[in-house]
Amino acid sequence: MLRLSKLTDYATVILxxxxxDNAxxxxxxxxAAITGIALPTVSKILKLLVNAKILISTRGAKGGYELARTPTEISIAAVISALEGPIALTECSISQQGCEQASGCEIRGNWNLINQTIHNALESVTLADMIRPTRSQDLAWKQEILIPVASLYR
Amino acid sequence: MLRLSKLTDYATVILxxxxxDNAxxxxxxxxAAITGIALPTVSKILKLLVNAKILISTRGAKGGYELARTPTEISIAAVISALEGPIALTECSISQQGCEQASGCEIRGNWNLINQTIHNALESVTLADMIRPTRSQDLAWKQEILIPVASLYR
DNA sequence: ATAATTGAGGACTATTCTAGTACTATTTAA
DNA sequence: TTAAATAGTACTAGAATAGTCCTCAATTAT
Structure with missing residues (x-):
């Protein structure tokens, strides 16, 4: 199912x-009140987003959170990374120590390629895209997402 | 991390x-012996791949498993779906009943779009691609993966 | 100054999911 | 008929996730 964690899902709702919102x-x-997500959970997510420099926090009375950049400059890839760490489908793509398959894993390089492909796709979608209505008549959206796979090899 | 389960990883190694292999x-x-994965685990994976029509099984003595199609006709998307169910990042993209966000979820349509994008990317990579060597001089691979997002709306 | 408000950081728990195993039934070849 | 091989299902242990709570730090208002 290629699942994303619930927290990440919440994060996109929050963002x-x-x-x-104008404010x-x-x-x-x-x-928490507006999204219907429990306060402690919201707090946890907001903290992670601050650490990832997606949000800026202000302490004290009248404090709160605000976007660190404009919605067009916040990619979905960044949000996912903030909540779940580096985007990668397989373990061996993250840790450098490699897997311990008896026969030797011949396909790691190709997995990395696929990871890159997906990362690029997620990088090309921004928060601004997410808040666009989805009705087809409103589609001034991207014509297509172009992923130059060959360039990954260079 | 956008993680894929270990079983799916194993499945790609097995496939x-x-x-x-010629045979x-x-x-x-x-x-099991060749890949170094425990036999019960291998069996479990093979059964799932049979159910997904990626492999064909033959029972009885001299039986075994074989690919149902040529490697160029088996997409990575099919393999992932076989092991983990439909490819989708968020819960609400699968179940039709929708999420119970208090404010109403405005972004589901856009998630579906991203799901489609990633699905297309995975659909375009086949088993044949996976067994290609990754050294750059051997790259007669795809020039690029083109994902016409606009077409998803029609 | 002091109190009230708000986030930071970390620890902790319960629940869910995953991985892996085991057992029994069924099918086929020799 | 026996041996070899898959089919199906149920179960268990461990790990990961989600969610909560508590204490400390910072800022503003009174």
């Missing part, structure tokens, strides 16, 4: 709300 | 071996 500063409690 | 029929025990 979409923040991108759509710049949002307290965690406010976000 | 790569079968695609590379048509391979018993589960043989595959």
């Amino acid at each position: 979409s709300f923040m991108a759509r 710049q500063m949002h307290a965690a409690m406010e976000i | 790569s071996f079968m695609a590379r 048509q029929m391979h018993a589960a025990m043989e595959i």
Whole structure:
């Protein structure tokens, strides 16, 4: 199923709300109330997004969270990485120590390629794209996503 | 991390071996011995691949498993689907009942789009691609993967 | 100054999912 | 009829995830 964690899913909901809303500063409690996600969970997610430099936090009374960049500059890949670490389908693509297959794993290089492909696809979609309506008549969206695989080899 | 399960990873190793090897029929025990994966685990994976019509099984003495199609006709997307169910990043993309976000989820359509994008990318890579060597001088591979996103809307 | 508000950081728990194993039935060849 | 091989299903242990809670730090308002 190639699953994304629930927290990541929540993160996109939260960020979409923040991108759509005019106000710049949002307290965690406010976000929890609006999205319907429990406050401690929202807090956890917001903290991760701050660490990943996707959000900026302000402490104290009247504090809260705001987007660090404009929605067009925040890619879905960045959000996923913030919540789940580096984007990669297989273990061996992350740790350099390689897998311990008896026969030797011949296909790691190709997995890396696929990882790159997907990463590129996710990199090309931004928060601004996510908050666009999906009805087909509103489609001033990207014509196509072009992934030059050959370039990955260079 | 956008993780793929270990079983799926194993499946690609197993299928790569079968695609590379000339012999048509391979018993589960043989595959276990060569790949170094425990026999019960190998069996489990092979059964799933049979159900997904990626492999054909023959029972009885001299039986075994063989590819149902040529390696160029087996996509990585099919393999992933066989092991993990439909390829989708978010829960709500699979079940039709929708999520129970208080504010209403505005972004489902866009997630579906991203799912489609990734699915297309995985669909375009086949088992034959996986067993190709990865050294750059051997690259008679695909020039690029073209994903016409606009067409998804029609 | 002091109190109130808000985020930071980390620890902890319960639940769910995954990986792996085992057992029994069924099919086929010799 | 026996041996070899897959089919199907159920079960267990371990790991990962989701979610919660508590204490500390920072800022603003009174």
